[in-house]
Amino acid sequence: MKNIKTECDRCGTCCRKGGPALHIEDMRLLLNGWLKPEHLVTIRKGEPVFLLAGENPEPTRAEIVKIKGKGSEWTCLFFDTIEAGCTIYQHRPLECSLLKCWNTADLENVTGKNLLSRYDMIEPGNPVLPFIKIHEEKCSLENFASQLSGPHNKNLTQKVMTNLTDLVNTDLAIRTQACETFHLSLELELFFFGRPVFKILQQIGIEMHIVNGVCRLSC
Numbered sequence: 001m002k003n004i005k006t007e008c009d010r011c012g013t014c015c016r017k018g019g020p021a022l023h024i025e026d027m028r029l030l031l032n033g034w035l036k037p038e039h040l041v042t043i044r045k046g047e048p049v050f051l052l053a054g055e056n057p058e059p060t061r062a063e064i065v066k067i068k069g070k071g072s073e074w075t076c077l078f079f080d081t082i083e084a085g086c087t088i089y090q091h092r093p094l095e096c097s098l099l100k101c102w103n104t105a106d107l108e109n110v111t112g113k114n115l116l117s118r119y120d121m122i123e124p125g126n127p128v129l130p131f132i133k134i135h136e137e138k139c140s141l142e143n144f145a146s147q148l149s150g151p152h153n154k155n156l157t158q159k160v161m162t163n164l165t166d167l168v169n170t171d172l173a174i175r176t177q178a179c180e181t182f183h184l185s186l187e188l189e190l191f192f193f194g195r196p197v198f199k200i201l202q203q204i205g206i207e208m209h210i211v212n213g214v215c216r217l218s219c
């Protein structure tokens with residue numbers, strides 16, 4: 001008879017697939033200092049994400065703030081690859097405490113519900129907020145959701161490529177201005193403004209090149 005798994009054997013597969021999205025229940029981890037904005041990355045509305053059962057990325061309908069990966073890897077920042085364990089186990093977020101790889105029902109029950117957003121974590125008087133507002137107005141990903149999520153980037157029209165180029169440039173300009181004004185680290189930039197648009201485009205095979213100081217995109 002096939003063995004049925006009933007407990008975590010610490011293989012680390014879940015933690016290597018990426019850090020958890022944060023929920024209202026996780027606010028206490030931020031208030032107690034177990035999690036800090038530097039540990040987090042914002043996934044903006046419209047950014048393509050892999051949902052639990054999905055094979056292809058889909059645009060997220062709500063903003064997600066999640067624990068970021070290590071460097072350019074997906075592996076959760078708090079996963080100790082040598083010990084194969086969580087370095088904040090006693091203070092791990094809701095999704096981690098619910099995840100059982102042999103039965104994802106508990107996790108599915110909370111997925112996409114009561115998500116924390118940046119605005120729950122940023123003080124109302126924080127001077128970066130006006131930059132975030134302008135960034136959301138001028139660099140919304142929702143308008144490009146279908147182009148960003150499909151595996152059809154080779155068929156993008158010249159008009160869409162021009163619009164995406166404008167989006168990349170505006171995104172870079174706003175975040176550069178904010179980083180220079182407030183001396184933000186890369187870690188805080190990823191929390192305040194999410195991943196740069198050119199990084200999101202790389203995922204669907206669109207590369208950015210700088211030619212004579214001008215940004216160009218190619219499939």
Ligand code: SF4
Pocket residue numbers: 014015018019020067076077078079080085086087088089092093096
């Ligand atoms: S917080 Fe801990 S349990 Fe959760 S994904 Fe990261 S390493 Fe794994």
